[in-house]
Amino acid sequence: MFTYICLGTNDLERAMRFYDAVLAPLGLARCDTSGEAGWDGWAGWGTYKNRGADEIALWLCKPYDGKPASTGNGTMVAFAARSWQAVDDFHAAAVANEGVSEGAAGLRLHYGADFYAAYIRDPDGNKLAAVCRGHTERLRG
Numbered sequence: 001m002f003t004y005i006c007l008g009t010n011d012l013e014r015a016m017r018f019y020d021a022v023l024a025p026l027g028l029a030r031c032d033t034s035g036e037a038g039w040d041g042w043a044g045w046g047t048y049k050n051r052g053a054d055e056i057a058l059w060l061c062k063p064y065d066g067k068p069a070s071t072g073n074g075t076m077v078a079f080a081a082r083s084w085q086a087v088d089d090f091h092a093a094a095v096a097n098e099g100v101s102e103g104a105a106g107l108r109l110h111y112g113a114d115f116y117a118a119y120i121r122d123p124d125g126n127k128l129a130a131v132c133r134g135h136t137e138r139l140r141g
Contacts (some may be wrong), residue, residue, distance in 0.1 A: 003052075004044070005077055006059045007126045009071030014098065014123055015060050021097045022120070025060075025089035026079050026130060031057055061109045071125040078129040084116050084138050090130035091118035098123040107136075 008014040020030065023045045031048035033039040046057035058077065063069050069109040081087045088105045095101055102119035
């Protein structure tokens with residue numbers, strides 16, 4: 001459905017440190033835009049290949065209009081996690097890197113018996129979640 005999502009930031013360097021740490025447990029790495037013009041002031045995570053012909057990514061930048069970045073009321077980006085441990089690690093990395101907890105990792109039974117999620121805010125106030133579906137208990141080993 002999506003090719004990319006873009007969130008505003010007021011401090012790209014701080015945001016890159018945060019997102020590198022928080023998205024690593026979910027298996028997401030920084031997009032490589034080297035060799036392409038026009039990417040100064042942008043950072044992305046996810047898939048970006050063939051100059052964007054193959055793209056599913058989260059991008060961060062300062063707002064184009066030059067005004068300070070702000071959050072949307074009711075706006076949230078949820079990332080898929082492969083395991084409950086990845087959700088736990090996402091939450092821990094956020095709190096350790098200037099993020100704010102909006103809900104510790106755990107089952108959210110009101111969304112389903114297998115809905116394990118954690119909610120955080122990045123240093124700019126954007127709300128993020130990591131969600132693992134398909135398990136009703138922690139896998140061992």
